[in-house]
Amino acid sequence: xxLEKITEQEKAGPKRRYDDACAVAHGMDLIGDRWAFLVxxxxxxxxxxxxxxxxxxxxxxxxxxxxxxxxxxxxGIIRRRRLPPPVSAQVYELTPWGQESAMVxxxxxxxxxxxxxxxxxxxxxxxxxxxxxxxxxxxARAGDMTARIVFETEQETLVATLAxxxxxxxxxxxxEADVTVAGPPRxxxxxxxxxxxxxxxxxxxxxxxxxxxxxxxxxxTLFPLPDKVESGG
Amino acid sequence: xxLEKITEQEKAGPKRRYDDACAVAHGMDLIGDRWAFLVxxxxxxxxxxxxxxxxxxxxxxxxxxxxxxxxxxxxGIIRRRRLPPPVSAQVYELTPWGQESAMVxxxxxxxxxxxxxxxxxxxxxxxxxxxxxxxxxxxARAGDMTARIVFETEQETLVATLAxxxxxxxxxxxxEADVTVAGPPRxxxxxxxxxxxxxxxxxxxxxxxxxxxxxxxxxxTLFPLPDKVESGG
DNA sequence: CTGTATCCGTGTTGATACTG
DNA sequence: CAGTATCAACACGGATACAG
Numbered sequence: 001x002x003l004e005k006i007t008e009q010e011k012a013g014p015k016r017r018y019d020d021a022c023a024v025a026h027g028m029d030l031i032g033d034r035w036a037f038l039v040x041x042x043x044x045x046x047x048x049x050x051x052x053x054x055x056x057x058x059x060x061x062x063x064x065x066x067x068x069x070x071x072x073x074x075x076g077i078i079r080r081r082r083l084p085p086p087v088s089a090q091v092y093e094l095t096p097w098g099q100e101s102a103m104v105x106x107x108x109x110x111x112x113x114x115x116x117x118x119x120x121x122x123x124x125x126x127x128x129x130x131x132x133x134x135x136x137x138x139x140a141r142a143g144d145m146t147a148r149i150v151f152e153t154e155q156e157t158l159v160a161t162l163a164x165x166x167x168x169x170x171x172x173x174x175x176e177a178d179v180t181v182a183g184p185p186r187x188x189x190x191x192x193x194x195x196x197x198x199x200x201x202x203x204x205x206x207x208x209x210x211x212x213x214x215x216x217x218x219x220x221t222l223f224p225l226p227d228k229v230e231s232g233g
Numbered sequence: 234x235x236l237e238k239i240t241e242q243e244k245a246g247p248k249r250r251y252d253d254a255c256a257v258a259h260g261m262d263l264i265g266d267r268w269a270f271l272v273x274x275x276x277x278x279x280x281x282x283x284x285x286x287x288x289x290x291x292x293x294x295x296x297x298x299x300x301x302x303x304x305x306x307x308x309g310i311i312r313r314r315r316l317p318p319p320v321s322a323q324v325y326e327l328t329p330w331g332q333e334s335a336m337v338x339x340x341x342x343x344x345x346x347x348x349x350x351x352x353x354x355x356x357x358x359x360x361x362x363x364x365x366x367x368x369x370x371x372x373a374r375a376g377d378m379t380a381r382i383v384f385e386t387e388q389e390t391l392v393a394t395l396a397x398x399x400x401x402x403x404x405x406x407x408x409e410a411d412v413t414v415a416g417p418p419r420x421x422x423x424x425x426x427x428x429x430x431x432x433x434x435x436x437x438x439x440x441x442x443x444x445x446x447x448x449x450x451x452x453x454t455l456f457p458l459p460d461k462v463e464s465g466g
Numbered sequence: 467c468t469g470t471a472t473c474c475g476t477g478t479t480g481a482t483a484c485t486g
Numbered sequence: 487c488a489g490t491a492t493c494a495a496c497a498c499g500g501a502t503a504c505a506g
Contacts, residue, residue, distance in 0.1 A: 189254075
Protein backbone atom coordinates (compact mmCIF):
# COMPACT_ATOMS: atom_id res chain seq x y z
CA UNK A 1 0.00 0.00 0.00
CA UNK A 2 2.93 2.29 0.20
CA LEU A 3 2.96 2.50 -3.56
CA GLU A 4 0.48 5.30 -3.35
CA LYS A 5 2.73 7.90 -1.93
CA ILE A 6 0.22 10.56 -1.26
CA THR A 7 1.80 13.93 -1.44
CA GLU A 8 -1.02 16.09 -0.32
CA GLN A 9 1.08 18.20 1.95
CA GLU A 10 3.30 19.15 -0.93
CA LYS A 11 0.70 20.79 -3.05
CA ALA A 12 -1.09 22.68 -0.33
CA GLY A 13 1.58 23.80 2.13
CA PRO A 14 -0.39 26.52 3.86
CA LYS A 15 2.39 27.21 6.31
CA ARG A 16 1.47 29.96 8.65
CA ARG A 17 3.13 33.00 7.21
CA TYR A 18 2.37 36.66 7.37
CA ASP A 19 0.57 37.70 4.25
CA ASP A 20 2.54 40.90 3.93
CA ALA A 21 5.03 42.28 1.45
CA CYS A 22 6.74 44.27 4.19
CA ALA A 23 10.34 43.16 4.53
CA VAL A 24 10.00 43.10 8.30
CA ALA A 25 7.17 40.63 8.02
CA HIS A 26 9.15 38.52 5.60
CA GLY A 27 12.08 38.65 7.95
CA MET A 28 9.94 37.23 10.70
CA ASP A 29 8.72 34.58 8.32
CA LEU A 30 12.33 33.60 7.89
CA ILE A 31 13.59 33.68 11.45
CA GLY A 32 10.46 33.94 13.54
CA ASP A 33 9.53 30.29 13.85
CA ARG A 34 10.29 28.99 17.27
CA TRP A 35 13.95 27.95 17.56
CA ALA A 36 14.80 29.04 14.02
CA PHE A 37 17.03 31.96 14.89
CA LEU A 38 18.78 29.97 17.60
CA VAL A 39 19.51 27.19 15.15
CA UNK A 40 21.16 29.85 13.00
CA UNK A 41 23.07 31.05 16.04
CA UNK A 42 24.45 27.57 16.58
CA UNK A 43 25.89 27.61 13.08
CA UNK A 44 27.48 31.04 13.34
CA UNK A 45 30.86 29.62 14.32
CA UNK A 46 30.85 27.07 11.50
CA UNK A 47 29.18 23.86 10.33
CA UNK A 48 27.65 21.52 12.87
CA UNK A 49 26.02 18.15 12.97
CA UNK A 50 22.44 17.50 13.97
CA UNK A 51 23.34 16.26 17.41
CA UNK A 52 25.75 19.06 18.12
CA UNK A 53 23.16 21.64 17.17
CA UNK A 54 20.72 19.93 19.45
CA UNK A 55 23.18 19.91 22.32
CA UNK A 56 23.48 23.67 22.15
CA UNK A 57 19.71 24.11 22.20
CA UNK A 58 18.47 22.80 25.52
CA UNK A 59 14.82 21.97 25.21
CA UNK A 60 14.42 21.52 21.47
CA UNK A 61 13.06 18.18 20.38
CA UNK A 62 14.37 16.16 17.47
CA UNK A 63 11.31 16.52 15.31
CA UNK A 64 11.19 20.29 15.70
CA UNK A 65 14.88 20.57 14.88
CA UNK A 66 14.28 18.49 11.77
CA UNK A 67 11.48 20.80 10.68
CA UNK A 68 13.52 23.92 11.30
CA UNK A 69 16.50 22.61 9.38
CA UNK A 70 14.22 21.78 6.47
CA UNK A 71 12.63 25.20 6.60
CA UNK A 72 15.89 27.08 6.84
CA UNK A 73 17.32 25.08 3.97
CA UNK A 74 14.28 25.81 1.85
CA UNK A 75 14.64 29.49 2.65
CA GLY A 76 18.23 29.45 1.47
CA ILE A 77 19.63 30.32 4.87
CA ILE A 78 21.42 27.06 5.51
CA ARG A 79 22.53 24.16 3.37
CA ARG A 80 23.38 20.61 4.24
CA ARG A 81 26.66 19.13 3.23
CA ARG A 82 28.00 15.61 3.41
CA LEU A 83 31.53 15.43 4.65
CA PRO A 84 34.05 13.37 2.64
CA PRO A 85 34.32 9.64 3.48
CA PRO A 86 36.86 9.66 6.32
CA VAL A 87 34.11 11.08 8.49
CA SER A 88 30.88 9.98 6.95
CA ALA A 89 28.73 12.60 8.52
CA GLN A 90 26.31 15.25 7.42
CA VAL A 91 26.68 18.81 8.58
CA TYR A 92 24.59 21.94 8.33
CA GLU A 93 26.12 25.27 7.50
CA LEU A 94 24.99 28.80 6.83
CA THR A 95 24.94 30.00 3.23
CA PRO A 96 26.77 33.27 2.58
CA TRP A 97 23.47 35.10 2.87
CA GLY A 98 22.67 33.18 6.01
CA GLN A 99 25.93 34.37 7.50
CA GLU A 100 24.93 37.93 6.86
CA SER A 101 22.19 37.50 9.42
CA ALA A 102 25.01 38.01 11.91
CA MET A 103 24.26 41.70 11.63
CA VAL A 104 20.65 41.11 12.57
CA UNK A 105 21.78 39.00 15.50
CA UNK A 106 24.20 41.63 16.65
CA UNK A 107 21.70 44.48 16.60
CA UNK A 108 19.01 42.37 18.20
CA UNK A 109 21.39 41.25 20.94
CA UNK A 110 22.53 44.77 21.74
CA UNK A 111 18.93 45.91 21.97
CA UNK A 112 17.79 42.94 24.02
CA UNK A 113 20.74 43.20 26.39
CA UNK A 114 19.18 46.42 27.67
CA UNK A 115 15.92 44.71 28.53
CA UNK A 116 14.78 44.86 32.15
CA UNK A 117 13.81 41.22 31.79
CA UNK A 118 17.19 39.95 30.69
CA UNK A 119 18.36 37.30 33.12
CA UNK A 120 22.09 36.57 32.89
CA UNK A 121 21.80 33.76 35.42
CA UNK A 122 20.27 31.38 32.88
CA UNK A 123 22.32 28.72 31.09
CA UNK A 124 24.97 30.09 28.76
CA UNK A 125 26.77 28.17 26.05
CA UNK A 126 30.19 28.49 24.47
CA UNK A 127 28.69 29.60 21.18
CA UNK A 128 26.80 32.34 22.95
CA UNK A 129 29.98 33.43 24.68
CA UNK A 130 31.83 33.66 21.38
CA UNK A 131 29.06 35.65 19.74
CA UNK A 132 28.69 37.93 22.71
CA UNK A 133 32.38 38.76 22.55
CA UNK A 134 32.01 39.66 18.88
CA UNK A 135 28.92 41.67 19.67
CA UNK A 136 30.02 43.63 22.70
CA UNK A 137 33.62 44.28 21.71
CA UNK A 138 34.48 47.97 21.83
CA UNK A 139 37.43 48.69 19.49
CA ALA A 140 38.07 52.08 21.04
CA ARG A 141 38.98 50.45 24.30
CA ALA A 142 41.41 48.06 22.71
CA GLY A 143 43.73 50.73 21.36
CA ASP A 144 46.76 48.96 19.96
CA MET A 145 46.52 46.00 22.28
CA THR A 146 47.48 42.66 20.80
CA ALA A 147 46.57 39.34 22.37
CA ARG A 148 45.67 35.76 21.72
CA ILE A 149 43.44 34.17 24.32
CA VAL A 150 42.15 30.63 24.43
CA PHE A 151 38.95 29.74 26.23
CA GLU A 152 38.52 26.10 27.02
CA THR A 153 35.03 25.03 27.89
CA GLU A 154 33.59 21.59 28.24
CA GLN A 155 31.90 21.85 24.85
CA GLU A 156 34.24 23.88 22.74
CA THR A 157 37.57 25.59 22.58
CA LEU A 158 37.45 29.22 21.50
CA VAL A 159 40.31 31.37 20.33
CA ALA A 160 40.08 35.13 20.57
CA THR A 161 42.63 37.09 18.58
CA LEU A 162 42.99 40.80 19.15
CA ALA A 163 45.07 42.80 16.71
CA UNK A 164 44.93 46.17 14.99
CA UNK A 165 41.82 47.16 16.88
CA UNK A 166 39.88 44.16 15.62
CA UNK A 167 38.75 41.07 17.45
CA UNK A 168 38.35 37.67 15.88
CA UNK A 169 36.71 34.85 17.76
CA UNK A 170 36.76 31.40 16.21
CA UNK A 171 36.45 27.89 17.49
CA UNK A 172 38.72 24.92 17.40
CA UNK A 173 42.21 25.99 16.53
CA UNK A 174 44.68 25.29 19.22
CA UNK A 175 47.93 27.18 19.18
CA GLU A 176 50.08 29.24 21.45
CA ALA A 177 48.26 31.84 23.45
CA ASP A 178 49.07 34.63 25.86
CA VAL A 179 46.52 33.28 28.28
CA THR A 180 44.46 30.15 28.49
CA VAL A 181 41.23 30.28 30.45
CA ALA A 182 39.46 27.07 31.35
CA GLY A 183 36.00 26.87 32.82
CA PRO A 184 32.32 27.15 32.00
CA PRO A 185 31.15 29.99 29.74
CA ARG A 186 29.14 31.40 32.64
CA UNK A 187 32.25 31.98 34.70
CA UNK A 188 33.98 33.69 31.79
CA UNK A 189 30.92 35.86 31.33
CA UNK A 190 30.98 36.74 35.02
CA UNK A 191 34.51 38.02 34.59
CA UNK A 192 33.84 39.95 31.40
CA UNK A 193 30.30 41.23 31.84
CA UNK A 194 29.64 40.78 35.53
CA UNK A 195 32.69 42.64 36.69
CA UNK A 196 33.74 39.77 38.89
CA UNK A 197 37.54 39.87 39.35
CA UNK A 198 39.20 36.93 37.63
CA UNK A 199 41.19 36.32 40.77
CA UNK A 200 37.99 35.60 42.69
CA UNK A 201 36.83 33.13 40.08
CA UNK A 202 40.17 31.40 40.20
CA UNK A 203 40.07 31.30 43.97
CA UNK A 204 36.69 29.59 43.96
CA UNK A 205 37.88 27.13 41.35
CA UNK A 206 35.37 28.26 38.76
CA UNK A 207 38.10 29.27 36.36
CA UNK A 208 41.61 28.00 35.76
CA UNK A 209 43.98 30.43 34.15
CA UNK A 210 47.42 29.80 32.72
CA UNK A 211 49.64 32.50 31.26
CA UNK A 212 49.71 36.25 31.42
CA UNK A 213 47.12 37.40 33.93
CA UNK A 214 47.76 41.03 33.02
CA UNK A 215 46.59 40.39 29.47
CA UNK A 216 43.42 38.80 30.77
CA UNK A 217 42.79 41.62 33.20
CA UNK A 218 42.89 44.15 30.44
CA UNK A 219 41.00 41.98 27.98
CA UNK A 220 37.97 41.71 30.21
CA THR A 221 37.54 45.48 30.14
CA LEU A 222 36.98 45.63 26.39
CA PHE A 223 33.34 44.54 26.42
CA PRO A 224 31.07 47.14 27.97
CA LEU A 225 27.41 46.18 28.09
CA PRO A 226 24.92 48.71 26.76
CA ASP A 227 23.10 50.56 29.53
CA LYS A 228 19.98 48.96 30.89
CA VAL A 229 16.78 50.89 30.40
CA GLU A 230 15.66 52.76 33.49
CA SER A 231 12.62 51.40 35.27
CA GLY A 232 10.47 54.13 33.79
CA GLY A 233 10.76 52.43 30.42
CA UNK B 234 -19.67 28.80 41.91
CA UNK B 235 -17.84 31.67 40.40
CA LEU B 236 -16.90 32.84 43.85
CA GLU B 237 -13.89 30.64 43.73
CA LYS B 238 -11.90 32.59 41.24
CA ILE B 239 -9.10 30.20 40.67
CA THR B 240 -6.00 32.04 39.58
CA GLU B 241 -3.71 29.16 38.87
CA GLN B 242 -2.37 30.61 35.71
CA GLU B 243 -1.18 33.68 37.53
CA LYS B 244 1.19 32.01 39.91
CA ALA B 245 2.71 29.58 37.47
CA GLY B 246 2.94 31.45 34.22
CA PRO B 247 5.15 28.97 32.39
CA LYS B 248 5.20 31.01 29.25
CA ARG B 249 7.21 29.31 26.60
CA ARG B 250 10.53 31.06 26.73
CA TYR B 251 14.01 30.04 25.78
CA ASP B 252 15.90 29.09 28.88
CA ASP B 253 19.04 30.86 27.75
CA ALA B 254 21.03 33.82 28.99
CA CYS B 255 22.16 34.61 25.43
CA ALA B 256 20.94 38.06 24.42
CA VAL B 257 19.85 36.71 21.05
CA ALA B 258 17.59 34.21 22.77
CA HIS B 259 16.21 36.90 25.03
CA GLY B 260 15.63 39.07 22.00
CA MET B 261 13.53 36.37 20.44
CA ASP B 262 11.67 36.00 23.70
CA LEU B 263 10.79 39.65 23.36
CA ILE B 264 9.85 39.88 19.69
CA GLY B 265 9.56 36.27 18.57
CA ASP B 266 5.98 35.53 19.50
CA ARG B 267 3.77 35.43 16.49
CA TRP B 268 2.64 38.97 15.49
CA ALA B 269 4.66 40.63 18.26
CA PHE B 270 7.20 42.36 16.03
CA LEU B 271 4.52 43.44 13.59
CA VAL B 272 2.51 44.97 16.41
CA UNK B 273 5.63 46.96 17.23
CA UNK B 274 5.92 47.90 13.57
CA UNK B 275 2.40 49.31 13.61
CA UNK B 276 3.38 51.63 16.45
CA UNK B 277 6.59 52.88 14.84
CA UNK B 278 4.88 55.94 13.38
CA UNK B 279 3.24 56.85 16.66
CA UNK B 280 0.51 55.77 19.09
CA UNK B 281 -2.42 53.78 17.80
CA UNK B 282 -5.67 52.40 19.08
CA UNK B 283 -6.52 48.75 19.31
CA UNK B 284 -8.69 48.77 16.23
CA UNK B 285 -6.22 50.70 14.14
CA UNK B 286 -3.45 48.29 15.04
CA UNK B 287 -5.69 45.46 14.07
CA UNK B 288 -6.53 47.04 10.77
CA UNK B 289 -2.88 47.12 9.81
CA UNK B 290 -2.44 43.47 10.70
CA UNK B 291 -4.63 41.45 8.36
CA UNK B 292 -5.28 38.07 9.90
CA UNK B 293 -4.67 38.73 13.58
CA UNK B 294 -7.58 37.96 15.85
CA UNK B 295 -8.72 40.17 18.69
CA UNK B 296 -7.74 37.80 21.45
CA UNK B 297 -4.25 37.29 20.07
CA UNK B 298 -3.74 41.03 19.73
CA UNK B 299 -4.83 41.47 23.33
CA UNK B 300 -2.31 38.89 24.47
CA UNK B 301 0.51 40.45 22.49
CA UNK B 302 -0.26 43.92 23.80
CA UNK B 303 -0.18 42.56 27.33
CA UNK B 304 3.07 40.77 26.73
CA UNK B 305 4.75 43.73 25.10
CA UNK B 306 3.62 46.00 27.89
CA UNK B 307 4.96 43.60 30.49
CA UNK B 308 8.26 43.51 28.64
CA GLY B 309 8.48 47.29 28.77
CA ILE B 310 8.36 47.65 25.00
CA ILE B 311 5.02 49.41 24.80
CA ARG B 312 2.82 51.24 27.24
CA ARG B 313 -0.85 52.03 27.18
CA ARG B 314 -2.05 55.52 27.62
CA ARG B 315 -5.51 56.92 28.07
CA LEU B 316 -6.16 60.01 26.02
CA PRO B 317 -7.67 63.03 27.80
CA PRO B 318 -11.50 63.18 27.97
CA PRO B 319 -12.37 64.90 24.67
CA VAL B 320 -11.46 61.62 23.01
CA SER B 321 -12.03 58.97 25.58
CA ALA B 322 -9.86 56.38 23.98
CA GLN B 323 -6.92 54.27 24.91
CA VAL B 324 -3.83 54.14 22.76
CA TYR B 325 -0.72 52.02 22.71
CA GLU B 326 2.69 53.49 22.15
CA LEU B 327 6.27 52.38 22.14
CA THR B 328 8.42 53.23 25.13
CA PRO B 329 11.73 54.97 24.36
CA TRP B 330 13.45 51.61 24.51
CA GLY B 331 10.76 50.08 22.35
CA GLN B 332 11.42 52.75 19.75
CA GLU B 333 15.04 51.74 19.66
CA SER B 334 13.95 48.44 18.17
CA ALA B 335 13.68 50.45 14.96
CA MET B 336 17.34 49.59 14.45
CA VAL B 337 16.58 45.89 14.72
CA UNK B 338 13.72 46.31 12.29
CA UNK B 339 15.89 48.17 9.84
CA UNK B 340 18.67 45.61 9.80
CA UNK B 341 16.25 42.71 9.64
CA UNK B 342 14.38 44.32 6.77
CA UNK B 343 17.52 44.99 4.77
CA UNK B 344 18.61 41.41 5.24
CA UNK B 345 15.21 39.94 4.46
CA UNK B 346 14.76 42.12 1.38
CA UNK B 347 17.52 40.08 -0.24
CA UNK B 348 15.69 36.82 0.33
CA UNK B 349 14.87 34.73 -2.72
CA UNK B 350 11.48 34.13 -1.13
CA UNK B 351 10.50 37.75 -0.72
CA UNK B 352 7.27 38.38 -2.55
CA UNK B 353 6.57 42.07 -3.19
CA UNK B 354 3.16 41.29 -4.68
CA UNK B 355 1.61 40.65 -1.27
CA UNK B 356 -0.49 43.27 0.53
CA UNK B 357 1.44 46.35 1.57
CA UNK B 358 0.31 48.94 4.09
CA UNK B 359 1.01 52.63 4.51
CA UNK B 360 3.00 52.00 7.67
CA UNK B 361 5.18 49.53 5.82
CA UNK B 362 5.70 52.06 3.06
CA UNK B 363 6.80 54.70 5.53
CA UNK B 364 9.20 52.36 7.27
CA UNK B 365 10.59 51.06 4.02
CA UNK B 366 11.37 54.60 2.92
CA UNK B 367 13.25 55.19 6.15
CA UNK B 368 15.02 51.89 5.74
CA UNK B 369 16.05 52.00 2.12
CA UNK B 370 16.89 55.69 1.86
CA UNK B 371 20.39 56.25 0.54
CA UNK B 372 21.69 59.65 1.70
CA ALA B 373 24.52 59.64 -0.83
CA ARG B 374 22.02 59.74 -3.67
CA ALA B 375 20.13 62.66 -2.21
CA GLY B 376 23.03 65.08 -2.32
CA ASP B 377 21.68 68.48 -1.40
CA MET B 378 18.19 67.80 -2.67
CA THR B 379 15.37 69.33 -0.68
CA ALA B 380 11.77 68.25 -0.99
CA ARG B 381 8.52 67.78 0.80
CA ILE B 382 6.30 65.05 -0.55
CA VAL B 383 2.90 64.00 0.67
CA PHE B 384 1.59 60.49 0.12
CA GLU B 385 -2.12 60.09 0.51
CA THR B 386 -3.36 56.58 0.97
CA GLU B 387 -6.72 55.32 1.96
CA GLN B 388 -5.52 54.59 5.48
CA GLU B 389 -3.00 57.28 6.25
CA THR B 390 -1.36 60.41 5.01
CA LEU B 391 2.42 60.35 5.06
CA VAL B 392 4.76 63.28 4.78
CA ALA B 393 8.32 62.76 3.59
CA THR B 394 10.70 65.62 4.20
CA LEU B 395 14.10 65.58 2.58
CA ALA B 396 16.67 68.10 3.72
CA UNK B 397 20.38 68.22 4.45
CA UNK B 398 20.86 64.67 3.28
CA UNK B 399 18.36 63.35 5.80
CA UNK B 400 14.90 61.95 5.25
CA UNK B 401 12.06 62.20 7.72
CA UNK B 402 8.85 60.29 7.20
CA UNK B 403 5.97 60.96 9.54
CA UNK B 404 2.26 60.56 9.41
CA UNK B 405 -0.60 62.94 9.62
CA UNK B 406 0.60 66.47 9.16
CA UNK B 407 -0.83 68.15 6.19
CA UNK B 408 0.92 71.18 4.82
CA GLU B 409 2.26 72.49 1.57
CA ALA B 410 4.23 70.04 -0.45
CA ASP B 411 6.24 69.99 -3.66
CA VAL B 412 4.32 66.98 -4.81
CA THR B 413 1.28 65.14 -3.59
CA VAL B 414 0.89 61.51 -4.54
CA ALA B 415 -2.41 59.77 -4.00
CA GLY B 416 -2.95 56.06 -4.34
CA PRO B 417 -2.40 52.73 -2.68
CA PRO B 418 0.98 52.03 -1.02
CA ARG B 419 1.56 49.24 -3.53
CA UNK B 420 1.51 51.62 -6.43
CA UNK B 421 3.92 53.97 -4.70
CA UNK B 422 6.18 51.01 -4.00
CA UNK B 423 6.02 50.02 -7.64
CA UNK B 424 7.31 53.45 -8.58
CA UNK B 425 10.05 53.54 -5.97
CA UNK B 426 11.21 49.95 -5.75
CA UNK B 427 9.78 48.35 -8.86
CA UNK B 428 11.21 50.85 -11.27
CA UNK B 429 7.82 51.47 -12.82
CA UNK B 430 7.73 54.98 -14.30
CA UNK B 431 5.36 57.22 -12.39
CA UNK B 432 3.88 58.32 -15.68
CA UNK B 433 2.71 54.77 -16.36
CA UNK B 434 1.05 54.52 -12.99
CA UNK B 435 -0.68 57.80 -13.55
CA UNK B 436 -1.82 56.70 -16.99
CA UNK B 437 -3.42 53.56 -15.58
CA UNK B 438 -5.07 55.55 -12.84
CA UNK B 439 -3.23 53.76 -10.04
CA UNK B 440 -1.64 56.97 -8.86
CA UNK B 441 -2.75 60.56 -8.92
CA UNK B 442 -0.02 63.14 -8.75
CA UNK B 443 -0.27 66.86 -8.19
CA UNK B 444 2.68 69.22 -8.20
CA UNK B 445 6.25 69.03 -9.39
CA UNK B 446 6.72 65.78 -11.28
CA UNK B 447 10.45 66.42 -11.60
CA UNK B 448 10.81 66.29 -7.84
CA UNK B 449 8.98 62.99 -7.73
CA UNK B 450 11.02 61.55 -10.57
CA UNK B 451 14.22 62.24 -8.71
CA UNK B 452 12.83 61.22 -5.34
CA UNK B 453 12.02 57.71 -6.49
CA THR B 454 15.66 57.10 -7.33
CA LEU B 455 16.86 57.56 -3.75
CA PHE B 456 15.85 54.13 -2.48
CA PRO B 457 17.96 51.37 -3.98
CA LEU B 458 17.06 47.89 -2.83
CA PRO B 459 19.89 45.69 -1.59
CA ASP B 460 20.93 43.08 -4.17
CA LYS B 461 19.06 39.83 -4.11
CA VAL B 462 21.11 36.78 -3.31
CA GLU B 463 22.07 34.76 -6.37
CA SER B 464 20.35 31.42 -6.82
CA GLY B 465 23.42 29.60 -5.58
CA GLY B 466 22.68 30.88 -2.09
C1' DC C 467 -17.49 52.20 19.56
C1' DT C 468 -13.50 49.90 21.92
C1' DG C 469 -11.82 46.52 23.62
C1' DT C 470 -12.14 41.90 26.47
C1' DA C 471 -13.56 37.09 27.50
C1' DT C 472 -15.07 32.48 26.06
C1' DC C 473 -15.86 28.58 23.11
C1' DC C 474 -14.18 25.70 19.50
C1' DG C 475 -11.83 23.52 15.38
C1' DT C 476 -7.23 23.12 13.78
C1' DG C 477 -2.31 23.30 13.37
C1' DT C 478 2.13 23.64 15.87
C1' DT C 479 4.97 22.34 19.49
C1' DG C 480 7.29 19.23 22.64
C1' DA C 481 8.28 14.70 25.15
C1' DT C 482 8.88 9.94 24.61
C1' DA C 483 9.71 6.03 22.12
C1' DC C 484 11.38 3.95 18.22
C1' DT C 485 13.79 2.83 13.50
C1' DG C 486 17.58 2.90 9.74
C1' DC D 487 24.09 9.35 14.89
C1' DA D 488 20.17 11.05 12.46
C1' DG D 489 16.24 11.36 12.29
C1' DT D 490 10.70 9.32 12.27
C1' DA D 491 6.28 8.12 14.73
C1' DT D 492 3.06 8.92 18.02
C1' DC D 493 0.43 11.50 21.01
C1' DA D 494 -0.73 15.16 24.54
C1' DA D 495 -0.67 20.04 25.41
C1' DC D 496 -0.84 24.38 23.84
C1' DA D 497 -1.29 28.42 20.61
C1' DC D 498 -3.67 30.32 16.86
C1' DG D 499 -7.66 32.11 14.34
C1' DG D 500 -12.67 32.70 13.86
C1' DA D 501 -16.95 33.57 15.81
C1' DT D 502 -19.58 35.18 19.25
C1' DA D 503 -20.96 37.22 23.38
C1' DC D 504 -20.08 40.52 26.84
C1' DA D 505 -18.45 45.10 29.45
C1' DG D 506 -17.41 50.20 29.66
